[in-house]
Amino acid sequence: MKHDDETKITVSAVYRLLIASFFTSAAFAIFFNVYPSAHIIDSIIPSLDALMLFIVLIYYRYNPHTDINKIIIFYVVFFILTFSPSTIYYVVMSWRSEWRFIDVYPPISGLIMAVIILGIIMLPKQYKRYIMLMWASIAIPIICYLLSHPEELQTPRGYELIGTFGPASLLLYLVFPYQKSIRRHINKVTGDLRRYEQEAGRDYLTDIYNRRGLSFWLEQLKQDDKIGVLLIDVDHFKQINDRYGHSIGDRVLVEIASRLRTIYFEKHTIARWGGEEFAVILLNPKANTLPFIGSMFQHTLGTLPYKSVGKVTASVGISTIEHHDDFLKLIEQADKALYTAKNNGRNQSIMYSDKLTQPYPKAS
């Protein structure tokens, strides 16, 4: 489950990263085409980036199950291949005294930093080293050049470039571990929350759903799902408690729950509805199978003796089938049928009909 969530977050992070990078590259492409610089490479690279990112985005949109690692590696390699050679080109040409680096290097340091920060913040831990590789392939040539050309370093652009790729990049090292610990903390809190939620929906003794868990299960049903309800009540349970003690009574309830779990048919769930009363909710059952299912539960509970107390029987009340919004109405029906089963001598299952009128008195 946690793994699924991680994958979902990664997929959505990569998708947003691609979109953000596409719009940024497109903005640069438009800018350099409207206000061309002296170097044609300045308008080619952002246009190429925008085009490639657009293709990847379209591909990713129509192939959402593509291996996400491949997309990330492509993204990083693609940025290294577009930013790094052009940076090295300007550095090498400047070193050969063709021109001054600070005059010709296009104003893309902000864009590079934005891409690096986005990558560091949004991508999972295992991809961070690629992002650092991306930074190193661009920053190291620039820093080396400026340090060996103090006359260019000691200009506003020189200071700005060294500041961006030097001290400002150091910020990344500060943000990175902090972001990692926030992510770890969020994972822990999310995990704890999920565990508490699961525990809150389970009965402590029998570890099947309690009423809260059951209502959560009902909320997950599809719009037009129908249900039928069985209410199962252990016969003369008070006598078991009185004769063997409360803790043996508890053990019997646990054994009953584990017997209920062993009954398998297509779609249903079981819950502890009250003290010695269990509810079974059947999903989209066929009307003519309900009496059979009711007897199946009754016999599974009542046929074989229990380890600590011997024979125990149960009575079962069966509702009609209605839309799941009518759950409480079905519980009432099952309750009336259960009352009739008890009145008729217990150890039997009874289907609800309009003729049954009296509600089953609840244990206080």
Ligand SMILES: Nc1nc2c(ncn2[C@@H]2O[C@H](COP(=O)(O)OP(=O)(O)OP(=O)(O)O)[C@@H](O)[C@H]2O)c(=O)[nH]1
């Ligand atoms: N050991 C144990 N007993 C429980 C628990 N919850 C409810 N009970 C007991 O279940 C008994 C239910 O008794 P009654 O409602 O009189 O019903 P019954 O004795 O089963 O009789 P019928 O339902 O009429 O067949 C009470 O004695 C409760 O104390 C529980 O969690 N553990």
